[in-house]
Amino acid sequence: MKTNVIKTAFIGTGRISDLHAIEYLQNPNAKIVALCDTDADIAKGRAAAWGLTDAIIETDVDRLLARNDIDLVEIMVPHHLHLPIALKAIAAGKAVSLQKPMCLSLQEADQLVEAAEASSNQFKVFENFIFYPPVIKAKQLIDAGAIGDPISIRIKSNPGKSKTAWKVPTNANAWRQKKSRSGGGPLVFDDGHHKFALAWFFMGEPTDVHSFIGETTTPDGTVLDAPSIISFRFENNRIGNLEVVYSPELEIITQHYAQDDRVEITGSKGVLWINCGHGRIGGPPPLAIYRDGNVTNYHDIPTGWEQSFVMSTRHYIQALQENTQPSLTAIQARKILQFALAAEQSSQDGKSISID
Ligand SMILES: NC(=O)c1ccc[n+]([C@@H]2O[C@H](COP(=O)([O-])OP(=O)(O)OC[C@H]3O[C@@H](n4cnc5c(N)ncnc54)[C@H](O)[C@@H]3O)[C@@H](O)[C@H]2O)c1
Incomplete structure (x- = not known):
């Protein structure tokens, strides 16, 4: 890609696009030039909120893609549209x-991997949790030997209620409730992608997955795939699990989704905790390490969840300018998808699933 300002179009300007916009609005190397949504009012509302008075508003993806004044598209549509629009x-x-x-x-x-690899243009699957500042700091510490060799990862997804959470449009929930559009449950498959990505990021390639996926209906009628527990093994004799618990009366401190995320990584010499994600409960240090009888708390790390989007977007803009490989590549994203699909499959079949 050329090194001048990257002209960017958003396809799908729903709930999450607000967090994608932040870095584009502040990074001098990229600019949002067009917003495409089948609902023109949603796109126009975003353009106004972001101060993009001269942005092109489009409702048809084909017309948008036919334009030659767009270098990069950010695709943020329901999951069943990812393949056709990305291709x-x-x-x-x-x-x-x-x-x-x-x-x-x-x-x-496989179709996406093939198309992305045949293209002379860059392709990234947008995973933000691995760019969350406490996660980046934890990885640096672990790679520097702070807890010895990592042996186990325990991840907790804990949705609840929140007075401060943002509003999620009814439509954004509606497509997630249909498996043909979402591909799987909202917590284990959709949000779970982030947790499987974290597990892969810290522990390496998964080899086996076993899950029990439950079901709960919330007061507003949303069906959640919780309580659930997913266990996994990795190469090099490492293990992990993801526990998903919906606590209807648990107050979550957040400006985004009413969910807390926590991670514990046990190594051969110490233990590391990441104490926040989408939100938090109380005011724990975002990162803490136990080693040699002492706890070290790390307070001075940005913890707004939007920071994960900022850092992931910044990473891609840089990769486009320097022509380096972004994360997740198509192959890496296929691995995370395989991990998430194995969790769904294991629960249905009542047995462990091997990942090749
Ligand atoms: N990384 C994260 O943490 C995170 C969090 C939330 C959502 N997401 C992802 O972002 C994507 C969008 O989720 P959302 O919560 O913003 O959903 P949403 O329903 O709020 O937004 C989707 C938008 O796409 C539009 N749309 C539908 N079909 C379209 C088409 N053919 N052409 C153009 N626009 C179309 C809809 O009108 C809607 O405005 C999903 O892939 C979801 O998994 C990621």
Whole structure:
């Protein structure tokens, strides 16, 4: 990609696009030039909120992609549309940032991997949790030997209620309740992508997955795939699990989704805790380490969840300018999707699933 300002179009300007916009509005190397949504009012509302008075508003993806004044598209649509829109964008010669999960099945993922690898333009699946500042700091510490060799990761997803959370549009919940559009449950498959990405980021390649996926209906009628527990093994004799618990009366401190996320990584010499994600409960240090009888708390780390989007977007803009490989690549994203699909499959089949 050329090194001048990257002209960017958003495809899908729903709930999450607000967090994608932050870095584009402040980074001198990229600019949002067009907003495409089948609902023109949503796109116009975002343009006004972001101060983009001269942005092109489009309702048709094909017309948007036919424009030659767009270098990069950020795709943020319901999951069943990821494959067709991403394939069209690649074919139209655009660089692509595709929200997670890359698509609904491994067969679809293979098509995307093939198209992305054949393209001369960059392709990234947008995973933000691995760019969350406490996660980046934890990885640096672990790589520097702070807890010895990591042996186990325990991840907790804990949605609840929140007085301060943002409003989620009814439509954004509606498509997530249909498996044909979402590909799986809202917590284990959709949000779970982030947790499987974290597990992969810290522990390496997964080899086996076993899950029990429950079901709970919230007061507003939303069906959640919780309580659930997913266990996994990795290469090098490492293990981990993801526990998903919906606590209807648990007050979460957040400006985004009413959910807390916590991670504990046990190593051969110490233990590390990441104490916040979407939100938090109380005011724990975002990162803490126990080693040699002492606890070290790390307070001075940005913890707004939007920072994970800022850092992930900044990483891609830099990768586009320097022509380096972004994370997640198509192959990496396929691996995370395989991890998430194995959790769904294991619960259905009542047995462990091997990942090749
Ligand atoms: N990384 C994260 O932490 C995170 C968090 C939330 C959502 N997401 C992802 O972002 C994507 C969007 O989620 P959301 O919560 O913003 O959903 P949403 O329903 O709020 O927004 C989707 C938007 O896409 C538009 N749309 C639908 N079909 C379209 C089409 N053919 N062309 C153009 N626009 C179309 C809809 O009108 C809507 O405005 C999903 O892939 C989701 O998994 C990621």
